[in-house]
Amino acid sequence: MPVKWVLHWQPNQGSTVSSQILNEATQCVESINGVKEGRWKATLNYYKPLLRDQTNQAEFPRDFLGISLADQPNKYYFIIRSQRIVLEADSSIQLIMERLQSYKSKVALYFEGFQYQLGDFRLRVGKVVPTHSENVRGIVMEVEYLPISSMEKSRKVMEEFLEIWHEALSKRSLPGKFVNIDLNFGEFGLGDNYTPQHTAVRYALVMAHMIATVQAVRG
Amino acid sequence: MYSRGRWCDFTKYFELKKNNSMECVVQGIIETQHVEALEILLQGLCGVQRERLRVHELCLKSGPSLGNVSSEVRLLCDLDQPEPTWTVKHVGGAMRGPGADQISVMVRAMVESKVSKNALRMFNALGYKLDHELLKVGFAFHFQRTANISVSVSSVNKMPKVHAIDEAVPVTPGMQIVDVTAPATPVNYSEVAAAVSSFCEFLAPLVHLSKPFISTGVVPTAAAAAASLMSDGGGTAL
Numbered sequence: 001m002p003v004k005w006v007l008h009w010q011p012n013q014g015s016t017v018s019s020q021i022l023n024e025a026t027q028c029v030e031s032i033n034g035v036k037e038g039r040w041k042a043t044l045n046y047y048k049p050l051l052r053d054q055t056n057q058a059e060f061p062r063d064f065l066g067i068s069l070a071d072q073p074n075k076y077y078f079i080i081r082s083q084r085i086v087l088e089a090d091s092s093i094q095l096i097m098e099r100l101q102s103y104k105s106k107v108a109l110y111f112e113g114f115q116y117q118l119g120d121f122r123l124r125v126g127k128v129v130p131t132h133s134e135n136v137r138g139i140v141m142e143v144e145y146l147p148i149s150s151m152e153k154s155r156k157v158m159e160e161f162l163e164i165w166h167e168a169l170s171k172r173s174l175p176g177k178f179v180n181i182d183l184n185f186g187e188f189g190l191g192d193n194y195t196p197q198h199t200a201v202r203y204a205l206v207m208a209h210m211i212a213t214v215q216a217v218r219g
Numbered sequence: 220m221y222s223r224g225r226w227c228d229f230t231k232y233f234e235l236k237k238n239n240s241m242e243c244v245v246q247g248i249i250e251t252q253h254v255e256a257l258e259i260l261l262q263g264l265c266g267v268q269r270e271r272l273r274v275h276e277l278c279l280k281s282g283p284s285l286g287n288v289s290s291e292v293r294l295l296c297d298l299d300q301p302e303p304t305w306t307v308k309h310v311g312g313a314m315r316g317p318g319a320d321q322i323s324v325m326v327r328a329m330v331e332s333k334v335s336k337n338a339l340r341m342f343n344a345l346g347y348k349l350d351h352e353l354l355k356v357g358f359a360f361h362f363q364r365t366a367n368i369s370v371s372v373s374s375v376n377k378m379p380k381v382h383a384i385d386e387a388v389p390v391t392p393g394m395q396i397v398d399v400t401a402p403a404t405p406v407n408y409s410e411v412a413a414a415v416s417s418f419c420e421f422l423a424p425l426v427h428l429s430k431p432f433i434s435t436g437v438v439p440t441a442a443a444a445a446a447s448l449m450s451d452g453g454g455t456a457l
Contacts, residue, residue, distance in 0.1 A: 049346065053284040060285070060346055080344050087341045089307065090332040095240060096309045099330060102286035103345065189337065197335070 002122075002146045003154040003194045005162075006202040007178040008210060009139035015175035022127050022139050024172050026114060029123055032168050034116035040070040040124050041112040043131075044203065045105035047097070064103065065207070066094070067200050070124070077200035081208060084187045086197045111140055111203075120146050121161060128210070138210045140203075141178055149194045151185075181205050241403040242329040243366075243412045245419055245428040250437055251393050254372055256445035257425050258358065261370055264421055265362040272373055273298040274355045275384055277339065279347040292347060294338050298384070305334045313430075324412045324419075325430040326403065352378060354387040357395060365414035366401040373398075394437075397426050 009025075011017050030036070044067045049060040061080045068076050068091070076094055078087040097103055113126025121143060128138035143161065148154040162180065169178070181202075185191070188201050249257060262269065275296040281289050293308040311328025313319070319326065357373030374395050376387035399419060403411040419428040424444035427435045438444070 050286050051284050052287065056284045059282075061344055064345065078341060080341065083340075083344050085337055085341050085344055086335075087337045088335040090334075092240075092330050093307065093332040093334065095330045096292065096307060096332060099309050099311060099328070100281070100286065100290040100292060101288065102281050102290050102347075 001149055001194050001196065002144050003148055003151050003158065004142055004144040004199055004202070005158055005180050006199065006206055007141040007143065007162075007180045008206045009141075009176055010179045010209075010213060011176040017136055017138055017176070019127065019136050021174055021176070022113065022125065022136065024174055025125050025139065025141065025169065025178075028165075028169050028172060029116050029118070029125060032118065032164070034118040034123055037115045037117055037122075039112065040115045040126065041110060042070050042126075042203070043068045044109045044111070044207065046107040047103040048106045049103055050101065063204070063208070065204060066097075066105070067203055069196055069199055069203075071199075072196050075196065077197065079200055079204040081201075081204045084189075086188045086190070086201050086204075088195075088197050088200075109137070109207075122146060137214075138206075140206060142199075151192050151194055151198075179209075181209060240328060240330045241326060241405065241408055243324045243326050243401045243403050243408065243415045244431060245324050245399045245415060246431045247397045247422075247426040247428040247435070248391075248394050248437060249372070249397055249426045250441065251374070251395055253425055253441050253445040254357075254395055256448040257372060257397070257422070259448050260422065260425060261360050261372075264418070265360040265370070267360055267362045269358045269360055271299045272355060272357045272359045272371055274373075275352065275382075276355060277352045278350045279339075279342050280350040282346045282348060285346040291350070292342060294334075294342070303336070305336055305338050307332050307334050307338055322409065322412045323416045323429070326408050326412060329402075349381065352382070353390075354378065354384055355396075364418055366403070366407075366411040368399065368401045368415060368418060371398045372396070397422070397428065399428055 009017055009021060044065060047064045047066060051057060061082060063081050064078070066076055066078050074091050076089050076091050078089065079085065108131040110129050110131055111126045113124060116123045124142040126140055127136045128140060129136055143158065145154050145158055166177070183201070183205055185198055185201065190198055190201070258269065275298055277294040278291060279294065280291050293310070295306040295308060297304045308329065308331040313325050313327040354376040355373040356376060357371060359369060359371035361369045372395055375390045377390050378384065378387050380386065399415055401411045401415050422428060425438060425441050427438050429435050
């Protein structure tokens with residue numbers, strides 16, 4: 001599977017994320033000759049334990065999340081980032097979780113937007129919104145380099161692409177930037193060959209950063 | 220071992236329609252000495268190659284404070300593959316009531332999902348602990364006869380130490396379990412049940428199959444039937 005980086009929008013101190021920034025980013029892709037291919041959507045659920053005794057809450061993970069990816073319609077991914085666990089399952093695992101009645105999805109988010117082809121790259125730019133709201137909580141951008149599935153081998157070309165992207169976007173003087181977070185996939189038992197599990201872990205990390213940003217602003 | 224939820228409301232079944240999340244099940248026991256004859260019979264009936272079965276089944280139970288009710292989930296590791304493959308399975312309550320009593324097979328909720336190898340670690344992290352584990356060793360036939368039917372014949376083995384597969388010993392030496400299962404939906408379960416039931420009649424000379432937990436013991440005339448099958452390789456109709 002092609003290597004993919006997942007970037008997220010980091011607003012400058014004092015500014016917030018909005019649909020306007022998403023529009024600017026989308027226009028920027030089109031300005032560097034990205035060809036629109038259609039829409040994309042991913043869904044993320046935060047699960048909380050249902051407990052008979054709330055005092056035991058610390059025994060259970062606070063960052064248990066599940067994600068369905070646009071590329072893998074029949075699969076579902078669970079991540080417990082704090083314990084470096086990622087699991088790929090069939091979509092039916094969601095029904096199993098429902099039947100167990102031990103965890104419930106408390107927060108659900110959509111990642112949705114447009115997909116573009118740009119030479120050997122596939123780009124997806126999208127907003128992060130709660131499932132029952134239009135309130136933009138974040139912006140993400142997937143950058144996929146189609147010819148290569150080795151993360152090490154693709155690093156240089158991805159970095160070069162991002163330089164071009166940052167330069168194009170900087171002309172729009174937006175109050176923030178897209179950020180890529182490096183992480184050690186080996187800790188999750190994942191290797192150099194890229195898989196959808198890598199993407200699931202990236203999204204978990206993006207969410208953690210977005211939440212930290214929101215908390216920092218509020219703090 | 221199974222979650223015994225209340226599940227006799229037929230209208231609930233239709234909610235599950237889109238998920239194909241039921242199964243029809245019967246079980247029986249057979250003496251190990253007659254397993255070879257049963258295999259010959261099954262080979263003739265099913266018309267497919269038998270597959271080896273070597274499955275490590277881990278039954279996990281939720282911890283005391285997790286969930287409003289306690290829950291169980293099974294992890295199945297297929298050891299017969301070059302690389303072990305994992306499945307998570309949830310078995311729910313069986314159909315009850317007059318409708319269910321008229322059906323000779325058990326119809327119950329069941330959902331399964333293939334998973335990557337971290338399943339045990341993940342469920343442990345979520346608060347599920349190992350309740351017991353088994354190693355099932357034998358063979359299975361998977362074929363179509365109105366429904367997709369699977370028949371497995373296996374010895375059930377327990378482990379003296381946690382996950383010690385290589386040291387597993389039979390729970391009931393000299394006896395093996397026969398399982399016949401078929402996936403079903405709320406729309407087609409009675410058809411599937413009829414297909415399973417009708418198939419089981421062919422096995423009656425060697426093994427009596429019934430709803431799980433309702434044991435009818437071994438077939439007293441199995442020895443004669445087995446001898447007949449073994450003497451002519453299964454060519455004689457029983």
